[in-house]
Amino acid sequence: MQAPARSLVLWFPDWPVTALRREATTRPRADAAIAVFEKNIVTACSAAARAQGVRRGQRRRDAQALCPALTVVAADPVRDARAFAPLVARIEEHAPGVQIVRPGLCALRARGPARYYGGEEEAARTLLRLLAADDVLDVRASVADGIFTADQAARTAPDAATVRIVPPGEAGSFLAPLSVAALDDDELAGLLSRLGVHTLGDFAAMPVSRVRERFGERGTRLHALAAGWDSQPVVPRTPPPELHRTVAFEPPLDLADQIAFGMRVAAEEFVAQLGAHNLVCTELRVVLTGERAERSERVWLHPGSFDAAAVVDRVRWQLAEDGQGIFGSGVASVHIEPEAVDDAAHHAKGLFGAGSDERVHHALSRVQAMLGHRGVVTPVIGGGRWLAERQVLVPWGDRAVTAKDRSRPWPGSLPDPLPATVYPEPRLIEVTDIAGATVTVGERDVLSAPPAVLVTGGQRRRIREWAGPWPISERGWDPLRRRRAHRFQVVDDDGGAWLLVAEEGEWRAEGRYD
Known part of the structure; x- marks a missing residue:
């Protein structure tokens, strides 16, 4: 088997945090505790947050419990890529043929820069000095057989001043003591751990035939990576045209x-x-x-x-x-x-x-030019639990940026399909049982009686079908802002479908399914 080509890797630790600092209009302080979250999981954090115990993979509530002053930032792959592109262009001025593995990690074929700058280590140090001149100081560089081994070597570098060089032919021995988690496959790592295989060396020692039989072609590919045989070459990007x-x-x-x-x-x-x-x-x-x-x-x-x-x-x-x-x-x-x-x-x-x-x-x-920028708006759906706060009006031509991210989990929010009519201010209504008494929700979400009549705008409507209650609880830790309510869906005798909310003994219509 032919040895993998030598690869030079530049790794920018916690790049999403760095990208935020470089793009923010008001840059956060250098000692600010910042964590980037995706699906309520920490994907990157600053050194100050790490010093407080925040780590990648933590849930949001655990991270905030460790660091109450933590600044929470939503993941933004577009921002990360946009901030990374100028640095890649700068690297290409001195060492062409850069592959962006992902924002914050790039690779080059080591042979050309090494011959030009007088060696692999000197080539890596030249690029580090180049980035330092652009005020990017925390960068780890390494050279090894294949991108995967070079990436792992960069991550084990103690600081930005150390360039890790894994000699040719020694990728397998370098990778052997590393955890199988380095393969970035949680499912495979979990299976291997249950089998008593905890390091890349243990995994590489398994017969290829058994690995293919048990884990398929993907397992075989990862088995080759663990042994230091990275068959994936550096694929340089085609620089984008200068359009700005x-x-x-x-x-x-x-x-x-x-x-x-x-x-x-x-x-x-x-x-x-x-x-x-x-x-x-x-x-x-x-x-x-x-x-x-x-x-x-x-x-x-x-x-x-x-x-x-x-x-x-x-x-x-x-x-x-x-x-x-x-x-x-x-x-x-x-x-x-x-x-x-x-x-x-x-x-x-x-x-x-x-x-x-x-x-x-x-x-x-x-029309917008005559009425002003906010004279023409379009609706977009944002995040939140209540329909009124999810309906956001954006000026015509602006990017739809909402204060609350729709992609985040919102326990208690209403799933699709959403009501076609949403009342900006929920309408006060009455819901009574068959005897005319107001229906209430007691402890353990138990109704005082089945809803029978809906009274809205002075008109009585018989409730033909109903579903609920679905409890919503917000800010239970804050005595001033905490809120607990119950949602219901009802269908009246005319076929109208309503979304109702019972809160503190009152009933309101939040929306209507038209």
């Missing part, structure tokens, strides 16, 4: 019309460059910078694709929205770049006969 444009104003300008006029040529070049690569821009990032480092950054959406006029309009509206009180001495520069692009031919086919009408977009944009 930056316009600097000297001296800074403070009139929106002057700035928009100065942007027109750059906007036309931006759109022309997209066309030259057969691309269209569906999301646009606009960054305004003041003479004193004031900054405004927004991502704008377009249901079709941006043309030059639409780019200039977005800059103008951002100035109108954010310019007041931010740019005291005027705008020094405007930077535009595509946040999301699509193939032009594919995009055109998708618009034909379906999707948003371009004429509708231009009409709404004109």
Whole structure:
């Protein structure tokens, strides 16, 4: 079996936290305790949080119990990739042929840089010095046979000053004492542990035929990795085209019309460059910078694709929205770049006969220009337990960013399908039993009597069917904000379906299924 090619790996520990620090408008303090969560599980944390006992894989409540001052941040793969791209481009200036394994981890073929810089270790140190000049100090570098072994070597480096070099042919012996958890396959690691196989060396010692029989082809692939035989070569990425444009104003300008006029040529070049690569821009990032480092950054959406006029309009509206009180001495520069692009031919086919009408977009944009940025809004569904807080209105053309992440678990929230009509303020109603007494919910969620009549707007409706109660409990630890209620779904004798809430002896209609 041919030995794996030598790979140089650069690993950026806790990259999601680093990406947050690099992109945040107000950067968190260096000693802030920060943890990034996905599905209520810690995926990365800062050194300050780690010093308090926070670790990857912990549940949110456990992490916050260990560190009450923990800053909770939702995982954002787009942010991680966006912040990582400039560093990869910087590396490519000195060592081309970079593969992005994932944001925060990249690999190169070691042979070329080693021959150019005078050795594997010197090549790695050159790249570390390059990144340090960009204020990225915590980077671990290693060189080994194959990406997997080099990745594990980088993770075992004690600090950024140490470059781990695993000599050729010694990958298996280096990996042998490591835990099977290094294979990043929880199911396989659990099975191996139950079989008494706890290290990569133990796993590599198992016969290949038995591994294939028990774990299939994926198990065979991981078995080869554990033995140091990584057959996956470095696959360099194709650098993306330079599509961004930056316009600097000297001296800074403070009139929106002057700035928009100065942007027109750059906007036309931006759109022309997209066309030259057969691309269209569906999301646009606009960054305004003041003479004193004031900054405004927004991502704008377009249901079709941006043309030059639409780019200039977005800059103008951002100035109108954010310019007041931010740019005291005027705008020094405007930077535009595509946040999301699509193939032009594919995009055109998708618009034909379906999707948003371009004429509708231009009409709404004109109305928005007359009424103000928030004069035209579209609804999106956000996170939360109550329907009113999940219904979020977003200005036309803005990216749909909600205060509460819809993807997070919300125990007690209503599953799909959601009511078509949601009352901004739940309507006060009455629900009585067959004798006319108000139905109440007692201890252990037991009803005083079956619901029989719904009274809304002075009209009595017989309840034909009902389901519930489903309890909702919020902030039980806070005596001022805690809340406990019960949801019901009922169908009246006219076939109308309602979502009701019983709370503190009162009944309210939260929504209606139309």
